Amino acid sequence: MKRSLILLYGVACYAVFFATFLYAIGFIGNLWVPKAMDSVRSTSVGAAVLIDLGLLALFALQHSVMARPAFKRAWTKIIPESAERSTYTLLSSLALILLFWAWRPIGGVVWSVENETARMALYALYAVGWALLLYTTFLLNHFDLFGLRQVWLQFRGRPYTHLPFKTPTLYRWVRHPLYVGWLTIFWATPTMTVTHLLFALMTTAYILIAIQLEERDLVAALPEYDEYRKRVPMLVPGTKRREGGSVGVAARRSAG
Template identity: 55%
Template sequence: MARALYLLFGVLAYLVFFATFLYLVAFVGNVPQAPVTVDRGGAAGPVPLAVAINLALIALFGLQHSVMARKGFKAAWTRIVPEPVERSVYVLLASLMLILLFAFWRPIPAIVWSVETPALVYLLWGLFGLGWLIVLLSTFLISHFELFGLSQVWGHARGAEAQAPVFRTPFFYKRVRHPLYSGFILAFFAAPVMTAGHLVLALGMLAYILVAIVYEERDLVGLFGKDYEEYRGRAGKLIPRFGRGG
């Protein structure tokens, strides 16, 4: 019975994540059908207050996303949460943090830049779409369903033992260590019209990404040792590295 419940919870957590991810694309891209976006629908107010609230929302997401991913936290957390659903709980809480950001985000409409040349507008929208495509493809390259908790609950339901992590560098990962983050950065900054509120989101997420990479790579070195150390020497952090080193 517990295995079936864990599987159901994992599937529901994944569906919440996927819906939240799709809304994030609409939120950042100011899709007209979305009720609230980075530039539309939020409460009005003084700019300093809006900046403070928006940064607090980004920090809240970043803290949850990074702290819960650390090995020490997981060891303590799994004394409370059953190990098969640990990743699903993480994914669900990360989704809830983003939903909270959508709900309380304060638009700041001041224009930072506005591109009017049609060719450049199309180029920026193309880069926006490419960024999200890179994000999604990167998750599948490193096991999408494990990353979002489905593999764990499915394996537990079947009575299969968890497999030890294997160090691999497929496709993007041969040249860049964090293509998923590279895709997010591209998607957040590729905007024909960049408002102050949108820029706060883009810069805030960039700051979170740069901090998160430090802790993630420390964990990866601890997990894979020399293999990952050598990999860092031949692959770029966020920008692909080519040539002999790559």
């Protein structure tokens, strides 16, 4: 019975994630959803900035703190280890849902591309960012990344095995193609409002900090990462590496 409940819990967590993922496409791109990033402003500029920064900070703290090995060791004393990743996925999704619900547009336009061909090109780039993001999750092992593999293995009564170190396709060009996808999503817009700029700047800063935290953990866990980091740039293909240390594996741990 316990195995079945954990499996159902993992599937439910994944369903919440997938619905949140679909809503995020519309929210960031101002497409189709009832409340998007650049909906009509309903509060003062100062209040909107403070609320939005608080929502982004809450997501960043949840996403990073729960991904640290020390937190995971403590957390799995409370919940089944097989449900840890599903719980992380669920709480990350809930943090995003809160952000969607409580987000306060600021208003104002930083730039607006008027040429229709250029606008369509930017929307296409936005779509490419989402496609790259989703594709990268499958390179990492999509089902392990979002907890389904863990709950399925426990349902079958089989022990969990960590994914091996590997560098498939995109991981031979950059260490963090998943973050390249996110950065493309955040910045590829034909109309950059003040609201969107605040979101893009803060999320970009978070990504750059999160990479350092993830790579520190990977150095400790994976000896092969050191040589990999020396060979492969972080985000931009073909750039010379000037960082020290070690990093980058196409496995769940590199995605938080």
